[in-house]
Amino acid sequence: MTVKRATSGRRMRLGVELRKLRERAGMTSTEAAQMLGTSAGQLSNIEVARFGASADRVRALARIYDCSDHAFVEALAGMAGGRQRGWWEEYREILPTSLLDLAEMEHYATALHTAYTSHMPGLLQSADHARDVFRQVVPELSPPEIEHRLSHRIKRQAVLYRADPVPYTAVVHEAALRMRFGGPSVARRQLEHLLGMSEREHITITVIPFDAGGFPGAGQSIAYACGPAPQLDTVHLDQSHGSALLDAEAQLHKYRMVLDRLKAFTLTPEKSRDFIHNIAQQL
Structure with a gap:
């Protein structure tokens, strides 16, 4: 030991x-x-x-x-006896520990499910979009802090590009699609990036339109990581005061139900792509 x-x-x-x-x-x-x-x-x-x-x-x-x-x-x-340092360790003492834990969670997940209302999922953000998101953080981040967070976010996305990419399902609300971080041109490229990612075999993106009305988990940003055994699943909640990792059995059961119930409010993947394309055309 x-x-x-x-x-x-x-x-x-x-x-x-x-x-x-x-x-x-x-x-x-x-x-x-x-x-x-x-x-x-x-x-x-x-x-x-x-x-x-x-x-x-x-x-x-x-x-x-x-x-x-x-x-x-x-x-x-x-999970035991590991000697290798994950890439996220280079950010220790630079970024909040919660961001390192998130990257580690995603790296070892067997599948990922996310639901976002007002923001694009971090794993699907373009660099320009993400940079402007970080510029809106309160209290304000310095330029070096923004670049550290940006590089960390881009490296997190490697789980979707590696030889054994993690299966990823993302639910995105129309509100997030219409947020113009970085201005119209950046917003349009972000939507085009989203469309490109949706064509990947291991990625499923569905949209909840405004017309769907209220839905479970509204207002929360939820990331559910499946572990190698169901008991090792983890929920990540991103909130204004910081993020939290949940793993109690009752909490896992709750968020499994939330994500399952969201399916009734989303468009199909095909209709979601058309929906995203139409919004991009309006920019």
């Missing part, structure tokens, strides 16, 4: 899930540590992500906790 100077969201999630398994087994950290052959302090440090844990140690803990869900255990083992 090694002590990590900077704890990633993924490492923290592993510790939380191991603690949940121990508590469901009705065991104290002292009892579990004795069976594992370590100290209660070392086990506690794994659970709060101060220490890492090897995949074999994760499997050993799962056996101690009598967890018979093989797929879940292997998914946890896959």
Whole structure:
């Protein structure tokens, strides 16, 4: 085990899930540590992500906790013992930790589902559009801060271009399509970029028009990342005061329902492309 100077969201999630398994087994950290052959302090440090844990140690803990869900255990083992630094680590001490956690979440997701009302999804933003979005941040960002955030956002988009691109489904409200960040020409190119991305086999973009009226989750920006096992799914909420990662079972269930119910309010992918094209033609 090694002590990590900077704890990633993924490492923290592993510790939380191991603690949940121990508590469901009705065991104290002292009892579990004795069976594992370590100290209660070392086990506690794994659970709060101060220490890492090897995949074999994760499997050993799962056996101690009598967890018979093989797929879940292997998914946890896959989260353990990592030595490679993700590209997002170069932004540590430069950008808020929540942005690094978001990039890490997207990188390891098996599928992504997003729903945005007033903004374009970050993974689908053009550079010019994103730059102007960052110029509107309050309190105001300095030019270097804007460029750091922009480069981070563009690098996040690699999950859609890599050899094994993550399947991505995006719901975008008409309000977001009509926002003219950067002026009409930038807005038109953003819509053209959106149309181009919608043609990719692994990307599905659907639109909620104003005519659809009210709908579940209105006013929220929701990003749902599917993990290698359903228990490891994560919800990212982007709010004016900051972002939040949610992973409690009840929270995951709620946002699965929200995203599922949104389907009744969206146009088909084909009609959505026509809708986007028509708005672009008006600019």
